[in-house]
Amino acid sequence: MTLPASLTGIFAHKQKSYKMVLVLAVLDMMEEQKKQEVPITLARTQFLKQLQSRESQGLPVDTPPESLGPRWSEIQGYQINSLIRTPIEALSSVLVHDTGKHTLRFVDSLRAQWSESVAQELRELALRELDAYYESQQPLTSVSLREHLLKVMSEYTAAKREPFSSHPLGTFVRHTIPQELHGLPFIDRQLRIQGSVGMGNWATVPWIAIMDRRITETTQQGEYIVYLFAHDMSAVYLAFHQGVTVPLKEKGKVEAYKYLRQKAAEIQAKLPLGGMRKDQDIQLMSTGLGQDYQASTVAYYRYDRDRMPSDEQLLADLKNVVENYKLYVELTLNQPDGGQEEQVLNPTPDEVLLPVTPISVPAQLKAIQAYIQQKGFHYPEHLIENFYLSMKTKPFVILAGVSGTGKTRLVKLFAEALGATSANRQFTLIPVRPDWSDPSDLLGYKDLSGVFRPGKLTEVLVEAAQPVNRDKPYFICLDEMNLARVEHYFSDLLSILETQDWEDGHIVTAPLIQQEALSLEEDRERFGDLRLPDNVYLIGTVNMDETTHPFSKKVLDRANTIEFNYINLAQFPSAGDEGAEPQATPASNTFLRTEYLQLVDVYRDYKSLVEETTEKLVSINGILEEIHSHVGFRIRDAICFYMIYNERFQLLNPDAAFDFQLLQKILPRVQGSSSSVKRVLLKLMEEALGRRLATQELMEDASELYASVSKIDSAKYPLSARKIAFMLRRLEEDGFTSYWLS
Known part of the structure; x- marks a missing residue:
């Protein structure tokens, strides 16, 4: 290719066909006149002839400006003097209009490189761009x-x-x-x-x-x-x-x-x-x-x-x-600052707002990781990215694992890194009590005098819903949330999560507290029709032992379950963790808020990714059907959204992202003591390893799968493979298995 770089992008931005037509007209006159500089009157005449020719042949062509008339055939050359000035100015980086000599020529740097091959390649480029432009002018859609x-x-x-x-x-x-x-x-x-x-x-x-x-x-x-x-x-x-x-x-x-x-x-x-x-x-x-x-x-x-x-x-x-x-x-x-303007609200006397300077998602996550490490805490590789993608997919996440692994601390530090602290009331820790039995323990209740006594969660929702706070993220950590039966006290929240819809730039839900349920006017004004705002994120921490309650599928369907069971006790704070106080990097709520509520919202833009992910889930669903643990559209959509966000922000490789979703959305549904459960686990292991297994032989003894760590580490989905191996071991040794056994 001999076309100079300065010519390759001259048609990148165009409102009409005029730039391509002008270049073709100039090239025609240069060839006819055998000169590199042509009179503008001749170029103008050729410019008009090209438009008139397309019109006479019934080919697509831009309609003339209203001031000139309805058809190009009725227009004279002198009438387009002002019109042709537009493409001349648009091409001023490569085309010179000499007003003294009334000529057009290419700039000197191009004339020095000019050759027949350059002229031919430029003509071909202009014709391709012209064809593409006119093709785009064809009827666009059946939309009226x-x-x-x-x-x-x-x-x-x-x-x-x-x-x-x-x-x-x-x-x-x-x-x-x-x-x-x-x-x-x-x-x-x-x-x-x-x-x-x-x-x-x-x-x-x-x-x-x-x-x-x-x-x-x-x-x-x-x-x-x-x-x-x-x-x-x-x-x-x-x-x-x-x-x-x-x-x-x-x-x-x-x-x-x-x-x-x-x-x-x-x-x-x-x-x-x-x-x-x-x-x-x-x-x-x-x-x-x-x-x-x-x-x-x-x-x-x-x-x-x-x-x-x-x-x-x-x-x-x-x-x-x-x-x-x-x-x-x-x-x-393309501006030096990336086009981002610092957004700083004027602080009120009773609060100090840290400035929010928008940065890219990967950069924001790196800042969060740096903040957490400076605080002396270390988490497994890609945990922060996974935690972020899980919250972005749905504002309800469960952190599970043995006591003392840093689940609650992760929530607190992640929130702090974004400027959400207990002091500014954007982070709230709510310890769950074993005697909680209905939503009133979390949301509130009416006392005997008819006064509504709000629960701690309701107080946070009221504050987060204030117009001045709608762009701030609020984090609620339900600590040890399965000390009581989650379905009893959390059922209203679980149902409300499914009513999300867009209104006036925000995601809203059905009311958590109805106006008519309140007796006093002041309560109705403050708490009536209270909804779950889209800037509130619910994270539950759970320990799975004999003192806690298991989760139902209603809960599991609505959350990503992130496990904290692989612990490296030999990990110590590094020297780099000492020194200056860590600095938060505040972000607006758009950093975390979900953007997709229905798969139809993204199917056209991410069709291949959605179909590829769904194909994997169809295969997995066929396995789970044997024990009636197959998933529905809610989980399919949630996994697709997770994969789409991951691709958009380029956080994990696709297999690693799907591994997290297999681990967090599929495996928690599997438990039992039957041979069917073992057969399902072996088939899931085939998916995780990416290869076929001797299933019949392994039904008798599957120890080779959990005896060799190296085979698991080389799996297609190593995290899921490791968990499945653990579940198989518990099934063979104890006669019962579950994702939740630690």
């Missing part, structure tokens, strides 16, 4: 964006007079529209789509947002794309927008408006934003939130309900905004 927008606008006013909960229009905005938009070819896996009609009550301005996860995962701050519906449903705006909640909270209204308008001007100067309005005439509502939207909008399209454009136009507009947004994200990430 026009019908979807009109449906919301025609039904929303009436819907607001009806009950909010489970309303079909809410489901349509939160799920149907985002799912269909995800099917568009220009929406890639980095883009998260979220719709909202309010949180608990109908919103005045419903919206559907498209966010690049690398720069923001919330509509409260950062930049994103959004459809905003006017309060009277007379119009909908497609806007390049800035989050306004955090700037208002940090700076106050006057300074926040000034900041947002200045930032909007900076973005407008960086991007083409062709065809979009850049004024502040976005009319959603007359005051309050309406003014916030005006100050924070960068550019927009307005669609009136009675003049809604065609689907083709709506999709073309959306594609244009997405391409501008992608260009902005690329420019932002």
